[in-house]
Amino acid sequence: MTNSVYIATSLDGYIASSNGSLEWLNHFPNPTDSDYGYHEFMDGIDAIVMGRKTFDIVSSFSTWPYSKKVFVLSHSLKDIRPDLVDQVELVSGDLNAIVKKLQQAGYHNLYIDGGQTIQSFLKKNLIDELIISKIPILLGGGIPLFSAEHPMLQFDHCSTEVFEGGLVKSHYKKFEPFCSSPFLF
Amino acid sequence: MTNSVYIATSLDGYIASSNGSLEWLNHFPNPTDSDYGYHEFMDGIDAIVMGRKTFDIVSSFSTWPYSKKVFVLSHSLKDIRPDLVDQVELVSGDLNAIVKKLQQAGYHNLYIDGGQTIQSFLKKNLIDELIISKIPILLGGGIPLFSAEHPMLQFDHCSTEVFEGGLVKSHYKKFEPFCSSPFLF
16 A cells, blocks of 8 residues: 655745646646656556645646546535546545545555645655655745644655756655664654 | 855755754764765855854854854844854845955855845845755754745756765756746746
């Protein structure tokens, strides 16, 4: 069971503008039309878990962007619009219970997306893998990836890749006491 | 004239614990006793500019850690203690004027250090170079490197180096419109 974060942030740690827009990412130069490893990552996951705000944004796109099942964490949403009922399912309640339920349903590798959802998973120490792509810009404000509301969590660095345009993608896995040496605990 | 930031942060962007302590950095494993390029960087700078809080911390060390002149930004400090008067000078006032004055005195390459001082320089778009080393830990709180009080600033990625233990050091230079293509402006 692996819960993974795969996300791009500015150098100052923002994942979106204050209004939730990802427009700044679309302007980042990509001369070789790289997907930065996105499809390879998506091939390895079984389902996506996202919050209602992220769902609102992606469901406004002209085409639905995911081939994998999407679980939307929401207490307020009651229904999924008819054209998405096969792709999207609403979930709510305790995160540990949700993850256990998804695991039992065969969804072992989850892509955890959206600022608040990632923060909720970190608060419960439920993130196993962080794949963070740094874009060389200081946005100076917006929606941050991390909040100061989770415990101290140690990770192991797995790999770092630099792409044309200056995107730096680093892959981290949760520190496992039996695999490597702790430096703080 | 280059104003450089050379600093280590946690994955969530903190440079120190809430009380200003850098103790968490001392526990990071360094089996080959690497200096992560610190001395090479220090060889290239002419002076250090830091805030009063950073000065309070470094001046409490048992030995003074710098061979280069240190300028301390402070409105409140009136005197430098006798054993440091040759190494340390107090400066205050407008940052542009301070930088110009230092340049005229022959200090062309400045190491800008300390969270608040770095943020003050960013607010005035006075940072030319960012060298940021990411430590694979989420601290979950502390003193952040970046604040949301500066304008949007674009940088060019120069290089990224991964060190044993998982420290990822990335070097960025301020975007220069005549050297590379903008992606947002």
